[in-house]
Amino acid sequence: MEIRITRLSKDFASEGKRIHALAKVDLTIPANQIFTLLGPSGCGKTTLLRCIVGLEAPDEGEITIGGEVVWSGARGVFVPPEKRGLGMVFQTYAIWPHMTVFENVAYPLQARKRPREEIRRMVMRTLERVQLVGFENRPATKLSGGQQQRVALARALAAEPKVILFDEPLSNLDAKLREETRKELRRFLTELKITAVYVTHDRVEALSLSDAIAVMKDGRIVEIGDPHKIYFDSDHRFVADFIGRANLIDGRVAAQEGAHTRVDSVIGPIACQLRPQLVAGSPVAVCIRPEFIRVAARAQDTEGGANRFRGRLESLVFVGEAYEGEIRVGDQRLIARIHPAAALVEGVEVEFAVEPEHCLALSH
Amino acid sequence: MSRAFTLSRIRPRPGPQGGLTWALIILVGFLTVCPVVMLVLGSFSTGLEAFGSLTLAKYIEAYTDPALAAIILNTVVFTVGSAAVATVLALFLAFLNTRTNIPFKSLFGIISIIPMMIPHILFCVSWALLLNPSNGLFNLLLRELGLSGAAVNIYSMPGMILVEGLLDLPIAYLILAPAMSAFDVSLEESSKVCGASNLRTLARVTLPVLRPAILAAFILVIVRSLASFAVPAVLGMPGRIYVLASHIYRIIATGFAADYGQAAAVGMSALSASIVLIVIYRRLTAAGEKFVTVTSRGYRPAVIDLKGARLPLCGCVGLISFVLIVLPVAVLFYVSLLPYSMVPSAKALGFMSWKNWLSVIRDPVSFLALKNSVVLGIGGASLGVVLSIFVAYIIVKVRTRAAGVLESLSFLSFSFPGIVIGVGFMWFFVLTPLYATIWALLIGYIATYLPYGIRPLTSAFVQIHSHLEESSRVCGAGTLLTLRRVVIPLLVPGIVSGWILMATMFVRELTLSVVLSRPGTEVIAVQILRYAEDGLWGRLSALGIIMIIISTALVAVASFIGRKFALTERG
Structure with a gap:
């Protein structure tokens, strides 16, 4: 599903000052791509993600997901997050500690009132996909960080949403695990044919994972392009400096x-x-x-040229x-x-x- | 996905939440500040009937009393002494538990929760039953062995200090054990690398780094022993050793005319001392957060091998837990079956009967006291927990400046000595129709013990990270389903422990009740004190055991309901 964002603005009041978290952002996220919002902390990338998912209300502008307006300041439309049918992986994973792995993953299906048998089947299929079969009756808190991360992913995917959102999902993993998970995630999302919006401040993550990257600064999108374009042929000093x-x-x-x-x-x-x-x-x-x-190696060795x-x-x-x-x-x-x-x-x-x-x- | 909502649904709503914050500030403010204000006004009044006509007479009367100097000296010796006993013992236990390979570590958990199980007054009484000079079981035993006179007299200052120290041991332990286990071991390791021995490292590095925590524990125990009434009443008064709390009690409860004005005037010093100490305590714990190094790397402190000392030290811990838990209950139960105190023997066995138990249940006053305490325990804890849920929610989730005010207000009563607050409430309740009703006790209880309800609920709310609710919304659950499936189940453990803490506190409540309880509103602890004053040890013990049974039953029922609820809500 395509996500279209037009002239989206949001201000925060902080210590008496108004901060533009988002300043008239225009952005189109194409369907079935891995799209990354990259930028330093405080650039508005998480705010933009939370506006897309519906956890935050912008001040002005419009958001359309798959042709449906889910937010419009001018028309007074607000579709709450539970009606948007999206999946999201939180930075803290937000695994519910009082539920088992199965209960966590079944939750979005239960909320959509699917029949019991179907829930069971879909949960098991999702758990298989993230390689957590055999863990379904484990209390979710009795898992390692990497496993919790996969539970969060399974939960976001369980109801087969058309769009999945990631808020720095790898930042709590150690370096080696982060690298492995990144590769796995890339393979996975490409297979699924799903629109993925990914927020990160890690440039390596953005470059290796994305089909397209939007670099943000001070509530604005500075540049959009595929990883090669952003790294090799950037148009902006800030982007060139930030990406490598x-x-x-x-x-x-x-x-x-x-x-x-x-x-x-x-x-x-x-x-x-x-x-x-x-x-x-x-x-x-x-x-x-x-x-x-x-x-x-020696002063004379460079061939002629500019x-x-x-x-x-x-x-x-x-x-x-x-x-x-x-x-x-x-x-x-x-x-x-x-x-x-x-x-x-x-x-x-x-x-x-x-x-x-x-x-x-x-x-x- | 087709239903659209109006904008107002998710805009921050300062109105209702701000309103709730202020309503709670007024309510909690009333509960905590009212008795203090009334105490101050009362201390300047001529008497309960003549409230409002200002006079200094009560202060002059109270502070020119020639006995007062000795009472204040006693108070200082008593509080500092018991703080020393409690802190040293707690330090010893916390060190053994967190830093050594001592066996049976589960014992330490038990030591830290017994104050919930055994009411202070019963603990004191059991020591009196063992060690009172005329017919204490231990003294009787020594006499049978040929020693004359009373070998050990618990009705003395050392006796009071020992018992109060043991009673406050869990509080000191609960402060010291976390500090000890959060200790950064590399500080010690570097001392050892520098060539210092274990003992030297302990003295030069470990203890100095833990100093804020140790001082905090010490001061908190002083505050608690200053507010303590059970020990001064049961162990101090028979030996004519008075401290401030029992002095206030003497002014209002004995003699021809209760003088609430003078009691308020004396109470002012206890209250100010408490407040000063709590301010120091707060400073220390705030500074302590900077001082004590908590590592987030999941360091397990290095375990010291006790080698040959393992079993003897374990024996020590076993002895402490025996003295704290088993002995009091055993002594009470034993005495409750006997017509008078006697050393365990075949003869004693022959005398045993349920007579004391029957006479307690048949005694209309005792029965009324039981009924009142149960009603206050269940009703008071339920109301108190509801209030605590709202207060904790505002403190943790709203976090405005007004929420900060509410937080300070709600923990204020923690520093007030119960008997002094009782006198303050007395001045208030005589002006209202609540005087001498069970409502007076209910309001007083909730006001005094509110922090016990709020504490577990704030930690429950802290645990519910906003992402947990948000992810439920994204998963397709509406506000109600999120509340039912995520928020409430996570809150239930906090609600249950808050309820249990308050209910057990209320069932055994003594210090506030001795002031506020009137004929018709007797409660168990006050009735136990009456029995102690009359020397009816058998009935006292029977009533005491019944009290423990009631507390335990409340704890069991609450935990059961909590578990049941958690299971059904998992869906």
């Missing part, structure tokens, strides 16, 4: 030159990926990811799969990932190159 490690180099647009946009930066002219909308003279930041800085720079290797730290080097060019420091085989030592002069398509000129 980035070197941001200040400069001004010099000219549009054929296939590239040329920027005069503090480390010299940089040929960047073409951004025709940028006007010459406007201030920009050039974003270069550490993994795209190719450092030559974007060659010289700098001093200030530090070199071994981080396992690579070295992380800090190169100083003038007053600008750049982080670079350096192949572990490179025979370099701290303090030497190095030459490095960056492909123009990996240099993003971003307006402020």
Whole structure:
């Protein structure tokens, strides 16, 4: 089911100040995709999710789920959460401690007054799907964190909703389990053909799980795109900085030159990926990811081409799969990932190159 | 999915909730502040009949009494002494339970809940039965063995301190045990790495870090022993050792004319002392939260191997629990079957009969007392729990500034000595038609014991995270179904324990009742005190055992209903 959000606003009063949790958000979440709302804490992503599910009422705007208006400020429509027919996994899992696993998962079916036999069948099928068969009579509190998380997922899926919402569901798991669960979840949601809205502040989670990501800041959506677009070809400085490690180099647009946009930066002219909308003279930041800085083992090794720079290797730290080097060019420091085989030592002069398509000129 | 609702359904509704908060503030405020205000007014009045005409005469009379200096000294020795006994014992037990490999750890749980099982007055009486100088069983035994005179006299200051200390041991334990188990072991480990021995680590690291908790326990026991009436009445008065509580009782209950003005004037010092101590206690516990390091990493404190000391120390704990639980009940039961005190022997066996039990049940006053106490226990606890549910809901879920006021108000009465509050209520009730009715006792009980109902309910509400309700809504359950299937079942354990706490407190209530109870509104504990004053030990013991049976029955019935309810609501 498609979710359509138009000009949605919500203010909170906090310590006498009004905070725009959501500021005229427009968003369309396509059907049967995993759609992630990503942003730092306080950006409004959880508020948006809670408005979709009906636990929070916006101040203005409209929300449509699968063609039905579930909230409209202008028309005075509010469909309460229990009538929206959605599934949700809470950050705290919200497993009811006084019920068994079976009772927890059966609950949404009982609330929909399904016949006893059907409930039994559907619960068992869902438990099988999340690999919790054999646990159905266990008190829900007597489970590990990962198992509780799967109970929460089973409960959200039991009534076969068309839309499922996740509010940072993996944040309470330890790192290894989080990674496994993420993969499992991805496989699972793709199989089910279900619209999933996923809230997180973890960029790796967002990149690896989503079909599309909306990056939010201060109650607004800054950029929407698939994980590749967001990571490699972002249009916004905030997004580029937030989604991964980035070197941001200040400069001004010099000219549009054929296939590239040329920027005069503090480390010299940089040929960047073409951004025709940028006007010459406007201030920009050039974003270069550490993994795209190719450092030559010896000063002469870089082949000819654009974007060659010289700098001093200030530090070199071994981080396992690579070295992380800090190169100083003038007053600008750049982080670079350096192949572990490179025979370099701290303090030497190095030459490095960056492909123009990996240099993003971003307006402020 | 087709039904649409109007906007007002989910907008925050400050109106009704704010209204409820203020209604509760007025109600709880009345219950806790009214007796204090009346006490102050009363202390400046000439007498119950002449309320309102201001005078300082009562203060002059009360504080120029030459006996008062000795009474205050006694009070200080009594309270500090029993606080020391209770704290040291509690520290010992808490350490053994949380930090060592002592066997039978379930005993410690029992020690911490016995005050609910055995009423203080009965505990005192059983010690009097054992160790009173004229016919205490233990002294009789020693006399038979050839010792002359009274070897051990419980009607003395050390006797009072010992018994009060044992009675307050559970409170000190309940404060110290959690602090001890939340202790960050790495603090101790680093001391040991630095080369300090176990003993040195205990003295230099463990105890100083726990100091706020220890001081808090110590001060709370002082407050409790200052308010204690059972020990001063049963063990102090026969030996003419008076403390403030029994002094107030003497002013209103003995002699030719009860002087409620003078009692109020004396009560003012006990009340102010209590309030000061509770303020200090609150400071300490607030600071203690910063001080005591609670680790969230699920650390189990390292267990110290007691080696050879395991069994002897276990014996110590066994002895304490025997003295606290088995002995009092056994002594009472034994004495209830005998016409007069005698050492267990074949002769005593021959004298045994149910005569005392029958005469208690046939005695119209005792029967009335039983009836009143049961009515007050069931009715009072039910009303009290309903009030507590609302108060706890506002404190935990609403959290406005007004809710904070309500919280402070509702825990205020915890610091008030019962007998002083009784005198304050007396000044109030004589102005109303409630005077000398069972309603006066009911209102007084709920006012004094409200924190006992609120405490378990606030923890129940805290447990119900808002996500638990929200996920039920998302699952398709409406407000009513959410209440029935999620909120109420999670609340039931809190309701049951709140009810049990209040009901058992009410059935055994003594300190407030000695002031407010009039002919026709006798209650069990007051009747037991009358029997003690008249030396009718046999009847007293029979009535005491009946009281324990009633309390236990109430606990059993409430737990049963709670469990039953929980089962049916799971659906």
